[in-house]
Amino acid sequence: MYEHDVIVVGAGGAGLRAAIAAHEEGADVAIVSKLHPVRSHTGAAEGGINAALREADSWEDHAYDTMKGSDYLADAPAAETLCKDSPKETIKLEHWGMAFSRDDDGRVSQRPFGGLSFPRTTYAGAETGHQLLHTMYEQLVKRGIKVYDEWHVTRLAVSDEERPEDRTCHGIVAYDVQTGKIEGFRARNGVILATGGLGQVYDHTTNAVANTGDGVAMAYRAGVPMEDMEFIQFHPTTLPSTGVLITEGVRGEGGILYNENGERFMFEYGYANNLGELASRDVVSRAELTEVNEGRGIEDEYVHLDMRHLGEERIIDRLENIIHLSEDFEGVNPLDAPMPVKPGQHYAMGGVETDENGETCITGLYAAGECACASVHGGNRLGGNALPELIVFGKRAGHHAAGKDMETAKITTGKVGDYEEAELESPVQLGEVGIGEDVVADGGAAADAGASASGADLVQRAVEDERETIDALLEKEDGIQHAEIRERVQKSMTRNVNVFREEEALKDALRDIREARELYQDVYVGDKSRTFNTDLLQTLETRNILDIAEGITLGALARNEFRGAHWRKEYQERRDEEWLKHTLLSWNDGEPELWYKPVILEGENKTYEPKVRSY
Amino acid sequence: MSTQVPEQVEDESSAESVSPGKQKRDQKKRERAQRIQEQREAEAAEKARSEDDTYHLKVFRYDPEVPEKQEPRFDDFYVPYKQGMTVLDALMWARDHYDSSLTFRHSCRQAICGSDALFVNGSQRLGCKTQLSDLAEPVRIEPLPHADVVKDLVVDMEHFYDQMEAVEPYFQTNSLPDGELDEQRQTRENREKVKMSTRCIWCSACMSSCNIAAGDNEYLGPAAINKAYRFAMDEREGEDMKQRRLEILEQEHGVWRCQTQFSCTEVCPKDIPLTEHIQELKREAIKNNLKFW
Numbered sequence A: 001m002y003e004h005d006v007i008v009v010g011a012g013g014a015g016l017r018a019a020i021a022a023h024e025e026g027a028d029v030a031i032v033s034k035l036h037p038v039r040s041h042t043g044a045a046e047g048g049i050n051a052a053l054r055e056a057d058s059w060e061d062h063a064y065d066t067m068k069g070s071d072y073l074a075d076a077p078a079a080e081t082l083c084k085d086s087p088k089e090t091i092k093l094e095h096w097g098m099a100f101s102r103d104d105d106g107r108v109s110q111r112p113f114g115g116l117s118f119p120r121t122t123y124a125g126a127e128t129g130h131q132l133l134h135t136m137y138e139q140l141v142k143r144g145i146k147v148y149d150e151w152h153v154t155r156l157a158v159s160d161e162e163r164p165e166d167r168t169c170h171g172i173v174a175y176d177v178q179t180g181k182i183e184g185f186r187a188r189n190g191v192i193l194a195t196g197g198l199g200q201v202y203d204h205t206t207n208a209v210a211n212t213g214d215g216v217a218m219a220y221r222a223g224v225p226m227e228d229m230e231f232i233q234f235h236p237t238t239l240p241s242t243g244v245l246i247t248e249g250v251r252g253e254g255g256i257l258y259n260e261n262g263e264r265f266m267f268e269y270g271y272a273n274n275l276g277e278l279a280s281r282d283v284v285s286r287a288e289l290t291e292v293n294e295g296r297g298i299e300d301e302y303v304h305l306d307m308r309h310l311g312e313e314r315i316i317d318r319l320e321n322i323i324h325l326s327e328d329f330e331g332v333n334p335l336d337a338p339m340p341v342k343p344g345q346h347y348a349m350g351g352v353e354t355d356e357n358g359e360t361c362i363t364g365l366y367a368a369g370e371c372a373c374a375s376v377h378g379g380n381r382l383g384g385n386a387l388p389e390l391i392v393f394g395k396r397a398g399h400h401a402a403g404k405d406m407e408t409a410k411i412t413t414g415k416v417g418d419y420e421e422a423e424l425e426s427p428v429q430l431g432e433v434g435i436g437e438d439v440v441a442d443g444g445a446a447a448d449a450g451a452s453a454s455g456a457d458l459v460q461r462a463v464e465d466e467r468e469t470i471d472a473l474l475e476k477e478d479g480i481q482h483a484e485i486r487e488r489v490q491k492s493m494t495r496n497v498n499v500f501r502e503e504e505a506l507k508d509a510l511r512d513i514r515e516a517r518e519l520y521q522d523v524y525v526g527d528k529s530r531t532f533n534t535d536l537l538q539t540l541e542t543r544n545i546l547d548i549a550e551g552i553t554l555g556a557l558a559r560n561e562f563r564g565a566h567w568r569k570e571y572q573e574r575r576d577e578e579w580l581k582h583t584l585l586s587w588n589d590g591e592p593e594l595w596y597k598p599v600i601l602e603g604e605n606k607t608y609e610p611k612v613r614s615y
Numbered sequence B: 001m002s003t004q005v006p007e008q009v010e011d012e013s014s015a016e017s018v019s020p021g022k023q024k025r026d027q028k029k030r031e032r033a034q035r036i037q038e039q040r041e042a043e044a045a046e047k048a049r050s051e052d053d054t055y056h057l058k059v060f061r062y063d064p065e066v067p068e069k070q071e072p073r074f075d076d077f078y079v080p081y082k083q084g085m086t087v088l089d090a091l092m093w094a095r096d097h098y099d100s101s102l103t104f105r106h107s108c109r110q111a112i113c114g115s116d117a118l119f120v121n122g123s124q125r126l127g128c129k130t131q132l133s134d135l136a137e138p139v140r141i142e143p144l145p146h147a148d149v150v151k152d153l154v155v156d157m158e159h160f161y162d163q164m165e166a167v168e169p170y171f172q173t174n175s176l177p178d179g180e181l182d183e184q185r186q187t188r189e190n191r192e193k194v195k196m197s198t199r200c201i202w203c204s205a206c207m208s209s210c211n212i213a214a215g216d217n218e219y220l221g222p223a224a225i226n227k228a229y230r231f232a233m234d235e236r237e238g239e240d241m242k243q244r245r246l247e248i249l250e251q252e253h254g255v256w257r258c259q260t261q262f263s264c265t266e267v268c269p270k271d272i273p274l275t276e277h278i279q280e281l282k283r284e285a286i287k288n289n290l291k292f293w
Helices: A013-024 A059-069 A076-095 A128-143 A214-222 A281-293 A312-330 A386-401 A455-475 A482-496 A503-520 A534-558 B012-016 B020-050 B087-097 B158-165 B188-199 B205-209 B211-215 B222-232 B239-249 B263-267 B274-291
Strands: A002-009 A029-033 A146-149 A151-158 A169-176 A182-193 A232-238 A256-258 A303-306 A339-348 A351-353 A365-367 A581-586 A593-598 B054-061 B073-080 B117-120 B123-126 B139-142 B149-151
Touching: A002 A013, A002 A169, A002 A386, A013 A029, A013 A128, A013 A182, A013 A386, A029 A151, A059 A076, A076 A128, A076 A386, A128 A386, A128 B188, A151 A182, A151 A214, A151 A455, A151 A534, A169 A455, A169 A534, A182 A214, A182 A386, A182 A455, A214 A351, A214 A365, A214 A534, A232 A281, A256 A281, A281 A303, A281 A339, A312 A339, A365 A386, A455 A534, A482 A503, A482 A534, A482 B087, A503 A534, A534 A581, B054 B087, B073 B087, B087 B139, B117 B205, B123 B205, B123 B263, B158 B222, B188 B222, B205 B222, B205 B263, B222 B239, B222 B274, B239 B274, B263 B274
Parallel strands: A002 A029, A002 A182, A029 A146, A182 A365, B054 B139
Antiparallel strands: A151 A169, A169 A182, A232 A339, A256 A303, A303 A339, A581 A593, B054 B073, B117 B123, B117 B139
């Protein structure tokens, strides 16, 4: 068994920042990640980092934009923390040498982005995430922080008290991809989840193949609720054939969207009369799909994004990466022709329920970055707000887990205070298949090691459970392969739980997910080798995809209103009197429970009164 | 059958210790599994043949643990072609439809994570960025040369990472502004100067292509030298630090080993002018030495 003060799961922007922060506080910290850090998907972020750096700008304006962008479902203490801390965290990156684009006076460059009242998106060409990831990994190397790379974390070692709020996380169990070894990692102080996105739940996504929502699913099965899962951001400009992202920076610099008739539809059809292409992402995605649905799409599938009028010099200076992406992945040179684009799954606003210090309701368990839900983004994330989230909340979680005194959080976690139980309507049974039976493919319920068990005992017990699970998967000689199950879920989610959502389709998705869960009972791993077994790895990930797909769909079915990225055919309005609240889904040992908690709109100096969100 | 998937593995050591009854059951199970597998492959192959257009891949296979794969071999896969299909897409298709044990690293699918550098038709390329339509058939896909193979197309990256980390690959300066909100200024020209060098995605295609690195295991290699260039040329680090970086690069296994064959520059998927960067550092080193002469 390995042992450290703090264990960080995942090595993207949030994980690296968390590890550096824990190290700053003197903790013995290690990162466990299924990818080498520089392979993390933070590297694919293009646009930039929102930070109120200039005199004419203020964190208050940034917070206002963020709350409005969230459609009043972000919690003000989290959003304000993001906006207050972002400037110094962004400059910290500069001090670490990050190669930001520069203005003539040598200061870091900023540009306009969707939904922002000030051009505060600080960028490094159209490869800001790549620069951020590598800069932060350099700092990790400098500090000599231990990384267990290509170790896939499969479950959390959490004590088994009845109420999740009474449980403690003592470590993790991980599988060494290179050798097939399964080992425990004891965390003396805390475990920080920083596992990133969950886009592989869909079949058209900007996310990496590795983005299977592992942290969210693991925490969920250990007792931490998933929050606001129905809020999935569909980015309006992804390449149709692969889902590769074309940054909002193209529109920020002046790129224009056209339909098949060459009309600038954002204005001509009144989707966003003021901001046009720079309206919030949910608004633009719906506009594009409406154009396609009404017959004005190109090849009935996509619209055009044109940036040729910006001129070659400006494009190469600020958006060079986009030329390569469009050429390599769509075969279109954007200096000569408009790029075909359509909406694609991009970001999960929801995730592991945390407070503004990154802590969950389970003692010793933290989460930061895309996998977490504080909530900073509420119903819709603004472009340029993901990267600051990584560095601001990664740092806070790292400090907190390492034992630094933090200001008491204003956001509550777990079932405390003012929460409300919900009715759960579902056409099929939910949660664990064969609940109560001995389930072979169980992915990590709380380890039962007796009330007096020490942390190390708990971790050891979790390791033994995991070995049993993995041995069983490898011994099974026939059955169904994960790729088939995964594909079914991805197709159903894209068909039924996409930009536009209707009740019947959502129910169809729940049926499909149930069927997939049942099929998963018969899953087997064709590759029997212990060496670099990606077949096994993906089989374990697929289990996570199932839990997450169910969470997204259930949230979408429960929330009968239209807010932010969540559009419902039957409910075309935002219903503040009923829905200024978060949806939470608890695993409840295999029988999911839905409940709500109120959103916090009271900020430090003001209350963010919900207004009509027009752009 | 269009693929040569290994026969089910007979594990002799464990067979000795189990009862004949269990052996028989296991044998039956294996046969059944094999039948299902064969059926699945036949269906997939049939589907592939019925498409107008298929691509023929020859893929390197090796697994030290599986008897049939201990001796490296090539498997043939026939993959139905779709417009825009890349080498990575084809490998994923083959894995998901023919042989789930086919192993390769990949993640972002957009040439930024640097996981899937492969040796395709005799040259180092990123699988995700290489269009099948640009390649002659059969498409021969091998792991990167000059690295130890872990399994199939996966190579051991440790040596590459060690070299990257040997050049103090992090920003160092003595002239940070005092305020936590005060940035260091950098001219647009200087940022432009280091820009290409910062694009490295650590795929190790360059290292794999380099004859010198193949013959001298201690040679830092093009990627690590480029990483040092990125900092040495950054005006924010200052002159003292530049001296220090040049000293690291001038060591026996540093810049002077490069024989300007340009193979690294040719294979770099991010178009980084690696050889030029190495040459520039050589010139800087000479200038530097003359100063003290």
